[in-house]
Amino acid sequence: MTWVAGADGSAYGVTNLPYGVFVHDGREPRIGVRIGDFVLDLAGAEAAGLVLAAGALGRPTLNDFMTLGRPQWTAVRQRVTELLTDVAHRAAVEPLLVPLDEVRLLLPFEVADYVDFYSSEHHAGNVGQIFRPGQPPLLPNWRHLPIGYHGRAGTVVVSGTPVVRPSGQRPGADGPTYGPSARLDIEAEVGFVVGVPSPLGAQVSVDDFTDHVFGVVLVNDWSARDIQAWEYQPLGPFLGKSFATSVSAWVTPLDALTDAFVPAPEQEPPVVDYLRDVPHRGLDLRIVVEWNGERVSEPPFATMYWTPAQQLAHLTVNGASLRTGDLYASGTVSGPERGQVGSFLELTWGGAEPVQLGGGEQRTFLEDGDTVTITATAPGPDGTTIALGEVTGTILPPR
Amino acid sequence: MTWVAGADGSAYGVTNLPYGVFVHDGREPRIGVRIGDFVLDLAGAEAAGLVLAAGALGRPTLNDFMTLGRPQWTAVRQRVTELLTDVAHRAAVEPLLVPLDEVRLLLPFEVADYVDFYSSEHHAGNVGQIFRPGQPPLLPNWRHLPIGYHGRAGTVVVSGTPVVRPSGQRPGADGPTYGPSARLDIEAEVGFVVGVPSPLGAQVSVDDFTDHVFGVVLVNDWSARDIQAWEYQPLGPFLGKSFATSVSAWVTPLDALTDAFVPAPEQEPPVVDYLRDVPHRGLDLRIVVEWNGERVSEPPFATMYWTPAQQLAHLTVNGASLRTGDLYASGTVSGPERGQVGSFLELTWGGAEPVQLGGGEQRTFLEDGDTVTITATAPGPDGTTIALGEVTGTILPPR
Numbered sequence: 001m002t003w004v005a006g007a008d009g010s011a012y013g014v015t016n017l018p019y020g021v022f023v024h025d026g027r028e029p030r031i032g033v034r035i036g037d038f039v040l041d042l043a044g045a046e047a048a049g050l051v052l053a054a055g056a057l058g059r060p061t062l063n064d065f066m067t068l069g070r071p072q073w074t075a076v077r078q079r080v081t082e083l084l085t086d087v088a089h090r091a092a093v094e095p096l097l098v099p100l101d102e103v104r105l106l107l108p109f110e111v112a113d114y115v116d117f118y119s120s121e122h123h124a125g126n127v128g129q130i131f132r133p134g135q136p137p138l139l140p141n142w143r144h145l146p147i148g149y150h151g152r153a154g155t156v157v158v159s160g161t162p163v164v165r166p167s168g169q170r171p172g173a174d175g176p177t178y179g180p181s182a183r184l185d186i187e188a189e190v191g192f193v194v195g196v197p198s199p200l201g202a203q204v205s206v207d208d209f210t211d212h213v214f215g216v217v218l219v220n221d222w223s224a225r226d227i228q229a230w231e232y233q234p235l236g237p238f239l240g241k242s243f244a245t246s247v248s249a250w251v252t253p254l255d256a257l258t259d260a261f262v263p264a265p266e267q268e269p270p271v272v273d274y275l276r277d278v279p280h281r282g283l284d285l286r287i288v289v290e291w292n293g294e295r296v297s298e299p300p301f302a303t304m305y306w307t308p309a310q311q312l313a314h315l316t317v318n319g320a321s322l323r324t325g326d327l328y329a330s331g332t333v334s335g336p337e338r339g340q341v342g343s344f345l346e347l348t349w350g351g352a353e354p355v356q357l358g359g360g361e362q363r364t365f366l367e368d369g370d371t372v373t374i375t376a377t378a379p380g381p382d383g384t385t386i387a388l389g390e391v392t393g394t395i396l397p398p399r
Numbered sequence: 400m401t402w403v404a405g406a407d408g409s410a411y412g413v414t415n416l417p418y419g420v421f422v423h424d425g426r427e428p429r430i431g432v433r434i435g436d437f438v439l440d441l442a443g444a445e446a447a448g449l450v451l452a453a454g455a456l457g458r459p460t461l462n463d464f465m466t467l468g469r470p471q472w473t474a475v476r477q478r479v480t481e482l483l484t485d486v487a488h489r490a491a492v493e494p495l496l497v498p499l500d501e502v503r504l505l506l507p508f509e510v511a512d513y514v515d516f517y518s519s520e521h522h523a524g525n526v527g528q529i530f531r532p533g534q535p536p537l538l539p540n541w542r543h544l545p546i547g548y549h550g551r552a553g554t555v556v557v558s559g560t561p562v563v564r565p566s567g568q569r570p571g572a573d574g575p576t577y578g579p580s581a582r583l584d585i586e587a588e589v590g591f592v593v594g595v596p597s598p599l600g601a602q603v604s605v606d607d608f609t610d611h612v613f614g615v616v617l618v619n620d621w622s623a624r625d626i627q628a629w630e631y632q633p634l635g636p637f638l639g640k641s642f643a644t645s646v647s648a649w650v651t652p653l654d655a656l657t658d659a660f661v662p663a664p665e666q667e668p669p670v671v672d673y674l675r676d677v678p679h680r681g682l683d684l685r686i687v688v689e690w691n692g693e694r695v696s697e698p699p700f701a702t703m704y705w706t707p708a709q710q711l712a713h714l715t716v717n718g719a720s721l722r723t724g725d726l727y728a729s730g731t732v733s734g735p736e737r738g739q740v741g742s743f744l745e746l747t748w749g750g751a752e753p754v755q756l757g758g759g760e761q762r763t764f765l766e767d768g769d770t771v772t773i774t775a776t777a778p779g780p781d782g783t784t785i786a787l788g789e790v791t792g793t794i795l796p797p798r
Contacts, residue, residue, distance in 0.1 A: 176540070201795075235631075236633070272576075323553045
């Protein structure tokens, strides 16, 4: 129970408390925690001595705070919970609450490296069927390791940032042509944000996941399928992805997701030792994709074949170091049903089966002016339901 | 002519003047310029009012200086040239010269995003022949666009950093096995360092190359061929590359390379408009690869099919933004002859033809303890020859 009006019973009650960075009233960007429809100014709270975090809360990104490590993350969360639940603190804390509709939310952390995995069996299988019909949908390596690649960290943008339709080379009957992408798509994903770094040459074990990962964001990995199809062999996606990747403005701390862990799908054949996580756990995040306000899909994150702990262990098995701010995304989340897919490529089966939106509009891929919003909920502590921060974006015409 | 002893006639005379970051005498890291066998302390020079650069020379990386843009880069270079050639400045400047063998060189810039291209026709053709014998060596897209992908920025290390042999999954007869890479290789490349950023959604034209690119480094893109072969489909190289990428400690400014531009190979079929650079120019950098001190290859950078201006235009054609510190590498540099290849994969033709090193030792791929050093020279201003900073590394056993 919190004394903040309207927060109890909402998906942003005291069991949630995601972190973000906001601008208000012309002041410097600062860290805040969302509670109900308010943002608690943590920079102000630390300056007033209400919470202690080595000065890290007074910074314009979460990076310094995320470097501190799990004991400090948990201590700050406990203290913030006290401040928002014990009425004795109300007089001191209430002036630090800012209405959400008065703030502008910024990219909450400086992205170090961005890695994108490909860990949904249903997504990889659908893509295989669409692009390689008649062949085995999964490539031979897929069940042995979490396939991934590096994306462009510099074009990770915060939810709400408009996305200019990218141009590039697309395949044509008489060779490639240059022009705006005609197959602009989304990928609904979940991203994991690294707080605690690791040294070059060392491996991070599956057991050390919660020591390194601070929290979770929702991700829309916008994808230009025509550009991607022409460029991706043999070195993988490049310009088909690098124009923009949107993340939610709120980072949900892992401490808010302790009740969301569920057994992950069984893996067959058995994985090699460094990928064996016991317990083998995924997260029960229920994602919703809205296209121009219409709910078109509900991807279940619990169906992911590879878990975030396995992804982290794989990412570092070759000795690659971690930096604070590293972001690794799950890959498109798709469940077994057509109404559970995380891309429009799958929803329209390669563009062959348009979907009907409200007002009789039909869509295959994204049109200029379209808006896509991805949200998610999860079982929170104490029987509550918590929301992850939404990630939304609107397509602008090509320049 | 410089008054610095021993510099005239060396490959680090006043027509070269590369930038680096060094530590000396326990003081904070600072920016310096190499002249002969000395480093000119530019932080000290700026503090003494001998050179003006908005305070950017007092920083521990080149990033702030690189943000200033070409007019400032050229002005600082001209001023440093004056200081080192006009004996009137000798008394003030000489105390700022530090012997090279007393300094430790650091990574000269903070890497924002790292992109690796694949722009040598001979390299791509060799790889095609080795891995897809009997098929056309180049894929259909290769002559239409400079193929590239994102690498891991966080594991870019400065020359001299030891490289721990990476472990991971390698393909085996009965499925993948885990262990140290048995096919550890190099890739001799040239890297371009972005100084001036560009906004998201905008394209950078081929004509704007010199406005954005500050300078050049030598790159060794260490590659574990067995890990790469198993993981790379369908999303490209990941752990086979991400354990370490070495760059030279010295960044050679483009202003030192004005005489090194030469016509690039003719492109057929003609490229689409955004890739048409007039003049179509590459750089006459003559690379040397030494394996345990033995010269094994001399890759000619002038043979590269795609030019750095084309690579930059391609990288941004989809609206991807540039940040200060972005590094994009050419891809392995290989000429038409076996003695001109930039990887040991090619030098030993997939490991089938071992090379003979000094003392009767034979090699296919890298053994623990091996050292690889890549150097390069180029035609400098006024008929001089200038050296690019070397990039060297020694393989350590797996942990």
